[in-house]
Amino acid sequence: MNQTDFAGALELALAREEAAVAFYEELLGMASFAAQKATLKEFRLMEEGHVAMVQSMQTKGRVNLSPDAAVDLGLARRLAAEEKPAAGMSYQQILSAAIKKEERSGDLYRDLAAAAVDGEIHLVFERLAAEESRHKHYFEELYENEVSRDN
Amino acid sequence: MDIKDFIAPFAVWKRAFEKPFTVNKPIDERPGAPRYRGFHINDSARCVGCGTCEAICMNKAIDLVPVDALKPDGGDSGLRPRVDYGRCCWCALCVDICPSGSLGMSNEYLWVDRDPEVFRYTPGVEAKPWDGAELGYRRADGYRLLEEERVDMPELDHHEAVKSFLELVRGYSRQQAEKEADRCVSCGVCVASCPAHMDIPGYIRAVREGDLEQGLRLLYETNPFPEACGRICTHLCEAACSIGSGRSADGTPTDPVAIRWLKRYIADQVELADYGKALPRAEAPTGRKVAIIGAGPGGLAAAYYLALLGHGVTVFEKDEAAGGMLRYGIPEYRLPYPALDKDIAWITSLGVRIRYGVAMGKDLTLVSLYGDYDAVFLSTGLTVAYKLDVPGDKHPRVLDGVAILAAATRGEPLGLGRKVAVVGGGNVAMDAARTALRSGAEVDIVYRRREVDMPADPEEIMEAKAEGAILIPQAIPLEVKPAEGPDAANKATFVWNLAEMVQKEPGKRPVPEPIPGAVVEKTYDSIIAAIGQGPDLSYVAEGDGIEIRRYKPVIGPDGRTSRATVFAGGDLTNDRKDAISAIADGHRAALAMDRLFAGKEA
Ligand SMILES: Cc1cc2nc3c(=O)[nH]c(=O)nc-3n(C[C@H](O)[C@H](O)[C@H](O)COP(=O)(O)OP(=O)(O)OC[C@H]3O[C@@H](n4cnc5c(N)ncnc54)[C@H](O)[C@@H]3O)c2cc1C
Ligand code: SF4
Numbered sequence A: 001m002n003q004t005d006f007a008g009a010l011e012l013a014l015a016r017e018e019a020a021v022a023f024y025e026e027l028l029g030m031a032s033f034a035a036q037k038a039t040l041k042e043f044r045l046m047e048e049g050h051v052a053m054v055q056s057m058q059t060k061g062r063v064n065l066s067p068d069a070a071v072d073l074g075l076a077r078r079l080a081a082e083e084k085p086a087a088g089m090s091y092q093q094i095l096s097a098a099i100k101k102e103e104r105s106g107d108l109y110r111d112l113a114a115a116a117v118d119g120e121i122h123l124v125f126e127r128l129a130a131e132e133s134r135h136k137h138y139f140e141e142l143y144e145n146e147v148s149r150d151n
Numbered sequence B: 001m002d003i004k005d006f007i008a009p010f011a012v013w014k015r016a017f018e019k020p021f022t023v024n025k026p027i028d029e030r031p032g033a034p035r036y037r038g039f040h041i042n043d044s045a046r047c048v049g050c051g052t053c054e055a056i057c058m059n060k061a062i063d064l065v066p067v068d069a070l071k072p073d074g075g076d077s078g079l080r081p082r083v084d085y086g087r088c089c090w091c092a093l094c095v096d097i098c099p100s101g102s103l104g105m106s107n108e109y110l111w112v113d114r115d116p117e118v119f120r121y122t123p124g125v126e127a128k129p130w131d132g133a134e135l136g137y138r139r140a141d142g143y144r145l146l147e148e149e150r151v152d153m154p155e156l157d158h159h160e161a162v163k164s165f166l167e168l169v170r171g172y173s174r175q176q177a178e179k180e181a182d183r184c185v186s187c188g189v190c191v192a193s194c195p196a197h198m199d200i201p202g203y204i205r206a207v208r209e210g211d212l213e214q215g216l217r218l219l220y221e222t223n224p225f226p227e228a229c230g231r232i233c234t235h236l237c238e239a240a241c242s243i244g245s246g247r248s249a250d251g252t253p254t255d256p257v258a259i260r261w262l263k264r265y266i267a268d269q270v271e272l273a274d275y276g277k278a279l280p281r282a283e284a285p286t287g288r289k290v291a292i293i294g295a296g297p298g299g300l301a302a303a304y305y306l307a308l309l310g311h312g313v314t315v316f317e318k319d320e321a322a323g324g325m326l327r328y329g330i331p332e333y334r335l336p337y338p339a340l341d342k343d344i345a346w347i348t349s350l351g352v353r354i355r356y357g358v359a360m361g362k363d364l365t366l367v368s369l370y371g372d373y374d375a376v377f378l379s380t381g382l383t384v385a386y387k388l389d390v391p392g393d394k395h396p397r398v399l400d401g402v403a404i405l406a407a408a409t410r411g412e413p414l415g416l417g418r419k420v421a422v423v424g425g426g427n428v429a430m431d432a433a434r435t436a437l438r439s440g441a442e443v444d445i446v447y448r449r450r451e452v453d454m455p456a457d458p459e460e461i462m463e464a465k466a467e468g469a470i471l472i473p474q475a476i477p478l479e480v481k482p483a484e485g486p487d488a489a490n491k492a493t494f495v496w497n498l499a500e501m502v503q504k505e506p507g508k509r510p511v512p513e514p515i516p517g518a519v520v521e522k523t524y525d526s527i528i529a530a531i532g533q534g535p536d537l538s539y540v541a542e543g544d545g546i547e548i549r550r551y552k553p554v555i556g557p558d559g560r561t562s563r564a565t566v567f568a569g570g571d572l573t574n575d576r577k578d579a580i581s582a583i584a585d586g587h588r589a590a591l592a593m594d595r596l597f598a599g600k601e602a
């Protein structure tokens, strides 16, 4: 995959979103009860939405993403979670894995943006990073409101 | 008859051409005295619509009326007083009594209009030229028709309290309770704020009149846990109470009526053996059967109201005793077990059967109940303690707050050691901290945000501090490390980063942001995590037909899940996560099931 041109950049983004779908898919295979499954299905559906979004950008040949990064609530930096799927993951574990996941994607896009020599590619990666920050923010808010209610 | 008698009527015609004796505005140059009792003014933002002014007015000159722009919410009825000057005698009793201090009188006394209807208006809502007048009658400083200070509750001294698990709050005597009940003006503003909509003015009146059986009857209409709630209720009603809406002479808020303590007084005074004289018995059996999962306040409230209606109730409880978090969470110095047992004993006296030691999902499946019961109520609360979620949080000296409190209830040794950190700022954190203090530990409460952000009841925070806990706010947990030095194996080092609060998004609460380099390490014998709890829903299988979203059964307004005969409530579904909301949920579900059985709904 060549990340130095537009198509290559989007291909990379697509691969990451597809990997995210696969991650939730794998977790779903291990899930044993309705609450786990419902949450994982919801998150998988969100990732499928992201796959569709990247595909539509590929078709249209342009990135129609907002450049505005979401506020960083700082959870990703300190949570101990690992992204490895494991059976019986609690809501807390699923959410912190999701936060970490989005953080890692955002970091990657930021690094690629910094490395990009082509102005347009730089912009594509910046916008992808901003998009990931919005996804991360969504999960961080869920974590704050539903898991870390007392701290 | 004299000729003058004929002429006189015609003689007045000459006056028609003279300067009139009456004038449009006769005494403009004579303003009312500075404390003249003229037309009313009302600071509508401060007024709480309690209607005390309406109640005191002997001329019936005041009516409380709805105001379009105002919506009723906790502590404000959304009504405002309308004054009828055809009746008002300008006595100003309404101003003297107004608990919020919003009502006053301007020194304006002239108002000329041909339309008699206009002399009835809502001050502070309909604009008038004297709005905002500086002069006029106000209640004099220090002059009060209502008692502003609540009757002190006898409590154990904090230094004494921390030495044992004895109950802190001693309860009112009859004289104290009646005096406190006298402060209530029966406005009813509090009722809407209570999740169970208890008849608060009704039971306070019963205290005042010494009719405790009537008081108990009113309590049980919507709450079968008066002993428990009389002690630990989050008392939203008191925040709404109109008596607490004013300002004392020194500018501090006036004390709301001690509603919670009065509830406790009623329940404490009536012996369980006498409950039968006051309370209704169960109706004749209907033949309907309901299974309730979880014997916490939510499940048992549903059980009580179902049993009253004649439905057969079996409660499945995984633990060895009933009460849920009221027993295994809240420590006995706040809620002694005999008080909780009294509430539960009355519920079971109605024929509610509790099967202890039966864990749904392990010993029984939900689907197996569907055939045997006409309906099911899920009220399993939040039993999973969330982890610190920082590197090292699996260290054996990192303990979970709910488990510590449950161990204390069971009388098991806590083994916390001498130095304890409690991480979190909610009820569990405060109770864990105070339990640790009672076991002789020195306690730090490490909280990520500011003290004002702590979700625990402010009274609990204040008491934890008074008992010796040290609060370390704005401390972001970073890591738990193995301790070094003597006895290191039985200790752990907690690392946190001090934070500053940053308003990152408008309209949202500020976010703790680590201050670079401000990292603190401290070694403890135990680190108790109390950051939050979640539900254990592993007993609900996909095939059970209950839609779940983000670890919560999805319910309608009556508590019904996506399966028509299964209802859910309590901490499991509501956002408030307190006892009275769980009780209200249980009551609501019981009524909905009754309607279901009566065929009034699909
Ligand atoms: C430490 C602490 C302090 C608190 N302080 C206050 C306070 O001061 N004021 C206040 O109003 N609220 C307080 N609360 C909250 C209050 O206790 C809860 O809101 C209330 O108990 C919720 O009632 P519930 O019936 O929904 O759940 P719970 O009380 O949690 O009861 C659930 C019951 O279900 C049982 N159960 C769970 N899973 C299963 C299963 N699979 N099978 C069978 N049984 C099961 C549990 O054993 C438990 O008995 C506090 C909570 C805690 C933990
Ligand atoms: S707050 Fe004062 S003015 Fe408002 S309704 Fe109550 S007594 Fe009347």
Ligand code: SF4
Residues within 6 Å of the ligand: B183, B184, B185, B186, B187, B188, B189, B190, B191, B200, B201, B204, B240, B241, B242, B243, B257, B259
């Ligand atoms: S307790 Fe307070 S708000 Fe409730 S009826 Fe009495 S005075 Fe009014």
